[in-house]
Amino acid sequence: MVVRVVLADDEGLVRAGLRSILTSAADIEVVAEAEDGLEAIELIRRHRPDVALLDVQMPRLDGLGAMSAIRAASPDTALIVLTTFLEDEYIADALNEGALGFMLKATSPRELIDGVRAVADGAAYLSPKVAKRVIAGPGARRMSREATARELTAALSDRERTILGLLAAGLSNAELADRMHLAEGTIKSYVSTLLTRLGVKNRVQAAIIGYEAGLVRE
Template identity: 60%
Template structure:
């Protein structure tokens, strides 16, 4: 069971997210917080597997709360809840310690996939968020696209398949089912892909997959 702490200053958002997570069957919300300061306090108390944080919260926003959690509760992974209007926060937070970004208005399946992927020790970037981040980066997009295509061209066909599915937000288990492989084999492929591309985590791999055109537009 994946133990999650949920932090958002809007009670209705918390209730909706908690209901979605609870329906997954393997995810349990152990505590809810209305601001970042309370989230840190509850994380210290409950030691959850994962903290799901809204970016904009009173007293202590999600980004600063994520930094505090990284120092005080490093065993708890962090996934950020965001909206389209917060692209600049996403772009600046990719290196802040958060392992995932999920849209509040996105498909509930993305939320569940993101929580599972990060709980497995990976990272997750909602496909819609990935496209917005790449767009937000602005100038130099064509150059990055050519570079990304050149880097991914060195991968094997199977590695490119795995990278594309990572870019689509699938967890290792979901990729295994899609490609008819065992999960351990997928985990090994993901590790190989990250190493060959020289990226640190699945978030960076997902962005590279989008830049290289491996993930189809919705």
């Protein structure tokens, strides 16, 4: 399967670099480029890409501000926020708006390609520095989150806990189906149920809970 991507960044050199990196992979095609959030919404509505890479800071409308309109226009497009700035507010806003990925512009070409492939396949993807920022933090706050995560997951069935642990480890729906010997449609139903039971909006938030609850096995 070829992963179709729309890029949105107000800097032409950045867009050219991203395009060069992504199209070096035989299974990724950049179908359009936008200079701001408003143009991104229109191009995504027109092309219905598998993945959209959105810069945080753009003129007229930034990446975070465009996300709800993009999800309404093309619900099946997976969103990755790509930014220079590692700030908690940006990360929280992106995840709350439904981003499946949050990556830094300083990421390696291989990580960028892996991240696009992962979200296109339905998995969540955070750059390692972002994941550390989300999961770590002051000791008291981290312990409180971990206690809450354990409480939330205690009510899940054994199978749900297993699926959540694998989701938190970064497996896509297809990989989960293969690992659990279940149909992919069944996995999607489990994931949807997990999001509801955990009270979260997307896979990234569910993955964080699974990680903090200690469900990821090394």
